Amino acid sequence: MKNEVSEKYIDSLILSLSLEEKIGMVHGNTLFSTKAVERLGIPSLHFSDGPMGVRLEFADNYWHSANNHDDYASYLPCNSAIASTWNPKAAGHMGNVLGEEARGRGKDVILAPGINIKRSPLCGRNFEYMSEDPRVIEKMVVPMVQEIQKNDVAACVKHFAANSQETERLWVDTIVDERTLHEIYYPGFRAAIKEGGLYSIMGAYNRLNGEHCCTSKALLDGVLRKQWGYDGVIVSDWGGVHDTTLAAEAALDVEMDVGADFDEYYLANSYKEKIISGELSEEGLNEKVRNILRMMYRLKMIGPQKESRKAGRFNTKEHQNATLDVARESVILLKNEEHLLPLNPGFRGRIAVIGANAATIHANGGGSAEMHALYEITPLMGIRMLLGGNAQVRYAPGYYVPKKQRAEISWQATSTMSEEELQATENGGHEAAGQKHLQKQYYEEAVALAKDSDIVIYVGGLNHGYDVEGLDRADMKLPYEQDKLIEALLREKPDTIVVMYAGSPVEMSWLPDAKSLVWSYYAGMEGGKALADVLFGIVNPSGRLSETFLKNLSGCPAVQGVNFGRKDKVEYTEGVMVGYRYYDTHEIPVNFCFGYGLSYTEYVYSNLSVEQDGTDVRVRCLVTNTGAVAGMETVQLYVAPKEKGKLIRPCHELKDFAKIHLEAGETREVVLTLQKKDFSCYDAERKDFVLMSGNYELQIGAASRDIRLKETIQITG
Ligand code: GLC
Numbered sequence: 231m232k233n234e235v236s237e238k239y240i241d242s243l244i245l246s247l248s249l250e251e252k253i254g255m256v257h258g259n260t261l262f263s264t265k266a267v268e269r270l271g272i273p274s275l276h277f278s279d280g281p282m283g284v285r286l287e288f289a290d291n292y293w294h295s296a297n298n299h300d301d302y303a304s305y306l307p308c309n310s311a312i313a314s315t316w317n318p319k320a321a322g323h324m325g326n327v328l329g330e331e332a333r334g335r336g337k338d339v340i341l342a343p344g345i346n347i348k349r350s351p352l353c354g355r356n357f358e359y360m361s362e363d364p365r366v367i368e369k370m371v372v373p374m375v376q377e378i379q380k381n382d383v384a385a386c387v388k389h390f391a392a393n394s395q396e397t398e399r400l401w402v403d404t405i406v407d408e409r410t411l412h413e414i415y416y417p418g419f420r421a422a423i424k425e426g427g428l429y430s431i432m433g434a435y436n437r438l439n440g441e442h443c444c445t446s447k448a449l450l451d452g453v454l455r456k457q458w459g460y461d462g463v464i465v466s467d468w469g470g471v472h473d474t475t476l477a478a479e480a481a482l483d484v485e486m487d488v489g490a491d492f493d494e495y496y497l498a499n500s501y502k503e504k505i506i507s508g509e510l511s512e513e514g515l516n517e518k519v520r521n522i523l524r525m526m527y528r529l530k531m532i533g534p535q536k537e538s539r540k541a542g543r544f545n546t547k548e549h550q551n552a553t554l555d556v557a558r559e560s561v562i563l564l565k566n567e568e569h570l571l572p573l574n575p576g577f578r579g580r581i582a583v584i585g586a587n588a589a590t591i592h593a594n595g596g597g598s599a600e601m602h603a604l605y606e607i608t609p610l611m612g613i614r615m616l617l618g619g620n621a622q623v624r625y626a627p628g629y630y631v632p633k634k635q636r637a638e639i640s641w642q643a644t645s646t647m648s649e650e651e652l653q654a655t656e657n658g659g660h661e662a663a664g665q666k667h668l669q670k671q672y673y674e675e676a677v678a679l680a681k682d683s684d685i686v687i688y689v690g691g692l693n694h695g696y697d698v699e700g701l702d703r704a705d706m707k708l709p710y711e712q713d714k715l716i717e718a719l720l721r722e723k724p725d726t727i728v729v730m731y732a733g734s735p736v737e738m739s740w741l742p743d744a745k746s747l748v749w750s751y752y753a754g755m756e757g758g759k760a761l762a763d764v765l766f767g768i769v770n771p772s773g774r775l776s777e778t779f780l781k782n783l784s785g786c787p788a789v790q791g792v793n794f795g796r797k798d799k800v801e802y803t804e805g806v807m808v809g810y811r812y813y814d815t816h817e818i819p820v821n822f823c824f825g826y827g828l829s830y831t832e833y834v835y836s837n838l839s840v841e842q843d844g845t846d847v848r849v850r851c852l853v854t855n856t857g858a859v860a861g862m863e864t865v866q867l868y869v870a871p872k873e874k875g876k877l878i879r880p881c882h883e884l885k886d887f888a889k890i891h892l893e894a895g896e897t898r899e900v901v902l903t904l905q906k907k908d909f910s911c912y913d914a915e916r917k918d919f920v921l922m923s924g925n926y927e928l929q930i931g932a933a934s935r936d937i938r939l940k941e942t943i944q945i946t947g
Contacts (some may be wrong), residue, residue, distance in 0.1 A: 232461060232524070236938050239533055242698040244516050246270055252519045253863045257485045257495040260290035261468075264484060264522075273338075275522065276831050277386070277465070277486070280599040281358050282306050282341035282754065283328070284335045284544065291490035297826065303331050303594045304549045304755060305603030309343050310733060310753035310941030311560035313370055313776040314359035314827075315862040317889045320556045321370040325385070327549045333542020338529055339384040339430055339465075341598070342795030345371050345418040345625055346434075348758045348777045349394040349787040349808055352795065354701040357733025357752055358599050360418075361776035362653045362809025363824065367418035368425075372885050375426035380530050382540040387422045387468055390443060390454075391415050391436035394788075396702045398797035400469065403437040405801040408914035413806050416453070423460050430463040433482060435470045444470035450481035457917070474500045478510045483518040506895050538898035550756065557753035559862070562773035564748040570769025572830060578620050579684040582609050584676045586627040586710070587731040588689035596733075597699025603755050609689045609731065616766055624683070628676035628722045629669040631693065632929035677718050686726040687765065688719055697733030697752070702790050704793055706737045707781055710880055710905040716740045727765065731757075735779045738821060744766045749773075767830065772862035772889070774827035774933070778820055785818035810934045811880035825884070825933035829858025831894065835865070835930060835938035842943055845906035847923065850938055851897055853913060855892035863907070864889045867902040867932060872925040872942065877911060879922075882929060904931075909945045923947040 244252075247267060249577060254265030258273070261801045266274040277284040283305045287298035306312075306324050313320075315745065325343075332340040344358040345367050353359075360367045371387065378385040392404045392415045403743040422428040430455065433444035443449055444466040454460040471477045485497040493499050530539035555586040563571065573786040588610040593603035607615070614623050680686045690712045696703055707713075719726045720743045729748045730736065741747070748771070750761050763769040783789050787804035794800055804812060810824035837852040853863055870882035886902040909926060910919040923946050931937040 236524065236527045236533065240520055240527065243272065243523055243532075244519055247519065249502060249512065249515075251507065252515050252800075253498060253840070256483060256501070256515065256518045257492065257497040258487055259492050261288055261293065261490070271532060272523070272526070274338050274675045275339065275484070275517050275526070275946050277339045277341055278332060278337040279334065279341045280601065281309050281344050282593070282596075282599045282730060282752070283523065283603065284331045284337060284340065284603040285598070286602045290857040293488055294736050295483055301335065302602040302604040303335065303544045305601060306358045306553055307557050307560055307608055307754040307757070308599070308733060308752045309345070309360045310357050310776070311753045312556060313366055314562055314751060314773040315556060315559040315889075316366070316774045316887060317559055318369050320559055322373030322377040322385050324556055325374035325550045326380065327379035327505055327552050329383045329385075330542045330620035331383030331544035331549065332378075333381045333540050334544035335542070337383060338531060339386050340378060341386045341388060342378075343371060343374055343385070344388050345422070345708060346393050347415055347801070347808060348785060350794045351706055351735045351777070351780060351783070352703045352789060353697075353734075354396040354698050354703065354836070355597070357596065361777065362778060363884050364414055364417035365886070366776050368421035369887070370424045371418050372426040374467050375428050379427065379429055381542055383542070384429035384434050384463070384525055384529060385422070385426070386430040386465065387419060387428055388432035390419050390431050392438050392441075392448065392802070393436050395794055395800065396700055397795045398524055399700070400435045401437065402797060403440060403799040405439060405799060406804060408800075409912045410802060410805045412912035412919070414808055419459055423454070423458050423462070424442065427674045428460070429458070429463055429528055430465060432463060432467050433470055435467045442470065442472060443479045444482055445473055445476035455481050459526065461521065465585055468628045471496045473724055474504060475510065476918060477501075477515055478504070483521045511749060539719055544867065549899060553754050553758035554760060557756050558763055558769045560753055560773050561764045561771050562749040562753060563743075563764070563771040563830075564749050564822055564826070565744060566828055567745040570727065571765060572745045573685065573727070573765055575616060575766040575768065577617070577685065580622045580682065581613070581617070581622070581685045581687065582683035583613055583623060583678045583687050584680065585689040586629055586631050587691050587693065588625060589627070590631075590693055592694055593755070595694025596697060599699070600909070609729065609757035609761050611761070612762035612877060613687065613765070615759060616762040616768070624679060626679045627672050627678040627710055628688070628715050630665055631691070631695070631710060632665060633641065669686060673711070673715055673718070677686065677722055680719050680722045680726070683723075686719055686723045687729065688716060688726055689729045689731055690716065690810065691730040691732035692734065692736065703734070706735060706780070708736050711741050717743070720744060721898055729765075731761075734939050735777065737782050741821060769826065770830045770861040772829060772864070774864050776824070777821055778813050778824045780813070780821040781819060781821050785813060785820070787812050807878065807880060811883065814934055815881040822934050824936040826933065826936070827933070829857075829861045829863070829886045831859050831861045833863045833892070833932065836933075838930060838939040838941055840928060840943060841939050845904075845945060847904040847928070847943065849902045849904070849930065850898050850899055850930055853890060853892065854897040855894055860891065861887055861895045862891050863899045863932070866932070866934070866935065867904070868928040868929040868931060868937070869904065869924065870929055872927055872941045875922070877922075879911070882934070884934070921945070921947045
């Protein structure tokens, strides 16, 4: 909240600043900072990526590492992994780690978290995002922002808004109707601001309904400032501004870009000249500076509390332990026939760990989420660390990953290259012939090793050659001929444990033949240890899918026709019918539904009771752990409108959830709540949510397609 004292202090500073000095504060003066005004004690604003940890130090004016050898930091689980915990406290813990490490590395703004809706499984940055569902995002982003900012660092939630593809991301015009924006694409950002107290937000590269997000008055002033009362800083994505007047008159406060011609930025010399000529108002510039100074005041960079600003710290044991805890909670058990899992940690026989992802590190890829990890425990290391030297653990890559895989080419370069240029770069990087030969050799070695082992653990999936900024996947297929290898391993060893380590869903033609399947998103520096802990029963898995795992793309409305991956314009013709909202309504067969995940124990739901006071509803039920081991269950509450009106509405929508710990045999009560907004739809005419009276079925479930308890209530306006 604004306060009198700070506003008066800020106004006095503005009166003392020259035009030149104010201009220097509203655009990049290096790639990741703005100009200071030393004489008035106004420091530079230092930005840093990213969502998975504080990025390596960059050169001031060249998109390249500064070759700093002290910028290794804690490598956190990606936002998809954090969301898979369905535990807002876990999101808070990672926010605290990220904020404390950012402060420790001398940063003022951490460019995270990314919270765009996972509209299509092909979006290259889905690993950086949380969910296909706005309510999951709202409940995870608020504690994350609050905990980041407790360290006197600004969170910078991104990318506002509707940035759900990477193809032609700087120019694609995203066409979305108002209702869909307010019900699906905006809620995470609104919650970060209204409940999280967000200090900064990043405009998206794309155009939205014809206007570039970073210079759209309707979006930045109309929605953020006027509708939501946002008084923090709005920063452009790096290269998201294309016009001085538009940037000056929209509510954008800081322009950042990837070039070193800092004085040629749109909000630099040309802005100054237009103010001097009277074409643009200096008051508009003052407003930008006011927002920047307000954030600096809140961060204790200026003002009477300067001396008490937190110092931060990075690479601490606490941070590593917190990262391990969240990584453990993020792992999702998707299949476990014949209770093949957990494996016996005391096993002393021959274990084959097959698949290049068992020994691959991922921290150094993905685009702006890349970072120098202090360390990264791979699945193979995690398994070896857990079993010690007594078991015979042998590794075979099983498939060949081309050396010049996109992950190794500068992500910034690739994100501005055409597909043809990219192919040329890639093909120049490895011999196609050699690849074929190696592929055959790795395959044969892997099958032979499986034949000569007691237990086979396959670890495959994707890498940042596919889950990467600036690029969308062409399909959901597993690369490197993994399907053929998995099928061969399952023929050889039907009890093969299959693990997918990836940032987005894949087709799994072999799924019917696999008795076990474990899924891990890129889970950070302790990811391999967390995975081993789940495989060998040290941890009872409690991850749940925060996105639907489709069988293939045929069922996805977001990739049909004009909807996805086009360079000029994409139309979100599916409207609010995104993810499970579409698949559950149309009963599309999927591999695994939204909210799904298994455990090494079972849970029984009972005793549903509903208390209603108008539109305030309290839903109670009992959950019992009927198995032999303790575990954590995520109880989900979906709301299903019973009447079909003229408005298209999903068959049900997630409105609340809670994660609880239960000892073996324990029963606990879970209380979930609903408010008026949970029975409302956005009315574009009234520019507000409107209550939709009628009958609603309240559904308590363990997944969107595993509803355990139901009750119908009536809502009257
Ligand atoms: C990128 C990304 C954004 C990142 C910024 C700075 O292009 O879109 O997420 O924070 O530039 O690296």
